[in-house]
Amino acid sequence: MTNYARMYRWGITPWEGYGRAAAGSxxxxxxxxxxxxxxxxxxxLDVGCGRGQYTPELARRGWEATGIDYVPAAIEAARSKDVDxxxxxxxxxxxxxxxxLGTFDFFFDVGCFQGFDANQRQAVGRGITAIANPGATLLMLAFGPTWFRALAGGVSQDEVRAAFPGWTLLAVDPAPTGGLGWPMNRTSPRWYRLRRS
Structure with missing residues (x-):
């Protein structure tokens, strides 16, 4: 798994640049x-919310929004924005x-799931399923399984399906790569949309 705590400390946060570049899509x-x-x-639930780039937008749209991340410094930075x-x-x-955390109707993941190994992806899938209300949806951005996978992470469509048994894969669409920079712009990112059956 990517050492996000170290990346925050060093100021290497390409996912934040992508969020700004891809805001329209x-x-x-x-x-x-x-x-x-x-x-x-x-x-x-904003899974792997980092410093809270998307969680406030979910709240602005009318969701009761919760962001989670395992990096305490990222959560502290997100909380400092003090968004109602x-x-x-x-x-x-x-x-x-x-x-x-309770249960949720919508899960949003921009690049978290893709950084885990097979066992961890299964654990993420089980955890999301355990707290998903019937009919809940998951919208997830993940890089593809390119040869950059060891550096940037990535998953295949089959690996996504395997982690979410009992969910229906509704759509798989290419994601824009503007703002990603090299090598992430060579990772064939996809948006996955799934619904809990």
Whole structure:
């Protein structure tokens, strides 16, 4: 797994640059997610939220938003933004069932799942499933299994399916690579949308 604590310490946070560059396409995906829902939207979990780049946007859109990350400094930075309607928790994505978070209707993951090995991905899948309400959806950005996988992470569609048995894969769409920089812009990123059966 990527050592995110070290990357934050060194100021190497390419995922934050990507979030700014891809803001329009991410907004479109969140718009599509909300079209199928009635208000209130329900509870959303930003998995691997880092310093809270997306969690406030989920709250602004009407979700009861919680962001989790295992790096305490990232959560501290997210909390310092003091955004109403947002909760941040230091938690491990591979042990969500034991984090006491309650249940959720929507899960948002921008690059967290892809950094885990096979056993950890299974644990993430079990944890999300354990706290997912019936009909919950997961929107996840992940790099593909390119030869950069050892450096930047990545998963195949089959690996995503294997981690989420009991979920229906609704869509797999290419993600824009603008703002990623090399070598991430060579990793064939995909947006996965799944629904708990």
């Amino acid at each position: 991410i907004a479109t995906l969140l718009d599509q997610e909300e079209v199928e829902r009635s208000r209130p939207l329900g509870r959303a 309607g947002v909760t941040y928790v230091v938690a491990d994505a591979t042990n969500l069932g034991g984090a006491g």
